[in-house]
Amino acid sequence: MQNIDWASLGFKYMDTNSHIVHVWRDGAWSKGELVRDPYIKMHIAASALHYGQAAFEGLKVFKCKDGKVRAFRPQANAERMRRTAIRTCMAPVEVDMFLDSLKRVVNDNLDFIPPYGTGGSLYIRPLLIGSGPQIGVAPASEYTFMIMVMPVGPYYKGGLSPVRAAIYDDYDRAAPLGTGDIKVAGNYAASLYAHVQAKHNGFPVELYLDAKEHKFVEEFATSNFIAIKNDGTYVTPDSHSVLPSVTNNTLKQIAVDLGMPVETRPVPFEELETFAEIGACGTAVVVTPVSEIWRGDKVIKVPTGDKCGPVLEKLYHQVQGIQYGELPDTHNWCVEL
Numbered sequence: 001m002q003n004i005d006w007a008s009l010g011f012k013y014m015d016t017n018s019h020i021v022h023v024w025r026d027g028a029w030s031k032g033e034l035v036r037d038p039y040i041k042m043h044i045a046a047s048a049l050h051y052g053q054a055a056f057e058g059l060k061v062f063k064c065k066d067g068k069v070r071a072f073r074p075q076a077n078a079e080r081m082r083r084t085a086i087r088t089c090m091a092p093v094e095v096d097m098f099l100d101s102l103k104r105v106v107n108d109n110l111d112f113i114p115p116y117g118t119g120g121s122l123y124i125r126p127l128l129i130g131s132g133p134q135i136g137v138a139p140a141s142e143y144t145f146m147i148m149v150m151p152v153g154p155y156y157k158g159g160l161s162p163v164r165a166a167i168y169d170d171y172d173r174a175a176p177l178g179t180g181d182i183k184v185a186g187n188y189a190a191s192l193y194a195h196v197q198a199k200h201n202g203f204p205v206e207l208y209l210d211a212k213e214h215k216f217v218e219e220f221a222t223s224n225f226i227a228i229k230n231d232g233t234y235v236t237p238d239s240h241s242v243l244p245s246v247t248n249n250t251l252k253q254i255a256v257d258l259g260m261p262v263e264t265r266p267v268p269f270e271e272l273e274t275f276a277e278i279g280a281c282g283t284a285v286v287v288t289p290v291s292e293i294w295r296g297d298k299v300i301k302v303p304t305g306d307k308c309g310p311v312l313e314k315l316y317h318q319v320q321g322i323q324y325g326e327l328p329d330t331h332n333w334c335v336e337l
């Protein structure tokens, strides 16, 4: 048994028993190997290093109330990574292989899954990279698929606390027909500079408008934009350059199940001041409520202020309830490993 202080876990790297590695060569994936050493040996000319053939995913595995270990919607991540692979000319990983590989690496790291009741989970980080040497610009001839795992703590220790967001008109994250809709490492490199500035200025998250006109809301750097209208409608932007978030998709379905109207459509910047609640959603936190959105020296104050709004709070607890096996999993989202 590991000697881990579950209560003080944050969201940071920790050595575990293993990660799993598969290599694609001559048209086929290797059967995969569990590796303890966190360092990987790679060719200096690997396409991931030079030309950004690098995709990743993020999902969570939970120790549930009944003692079983379940992953939350892993097929959705597998399918998304497949789309990312195709768009970046990498060898795709089939869903079955992704799930098999996930099962193996989780079962080799059972001691690292935070116990039920601690609010933690095992964070799963699949990676797909071009590992073959490639100096002329072209897809690599070898790929490496890996899954790293690490225990993470609850994001909110004392309830959901809202954060301030900023819009920077000097930077864009994803072009209209670019790679915003797939999970490539380069999207994060593109947003890091603005992200560091935002952090420095006291904004944990930055919100992006559409790159073409800066008229419509798209998403935060690493999470989707969601809002609740005064009449209880769930609103989220429809745009090619927004990453299709599994969490957003989950929240939308729960909203529908709760009888809420759901609108996926363009969201003009001007509409921001009309929303009753605003949040950022993604796997790591589920929902982060937003209290203010700054653009230059103008500020939009969200009516819920320093507290999380009731609708986002309810949605958050529904998701967590399903993830920990406390509420019925009517959509078969949880996969026993």
Ligand SMILES: *Cc1c(COP(=O)(O)O)cnc(C)c1O
Residues within 6 Å of the ligand: 058, 183, 187, 219, 220, 221, 222, 223, 224, 243, 244, 245, 246, 247, 248, 281, 282, 283, 284
């Ligand atoms: C990963 C990611 C999200 C969140 O997606 P989830 O599947 O909910 O974790 C949102 N936006 C961007 C840009 C992302 O890369």
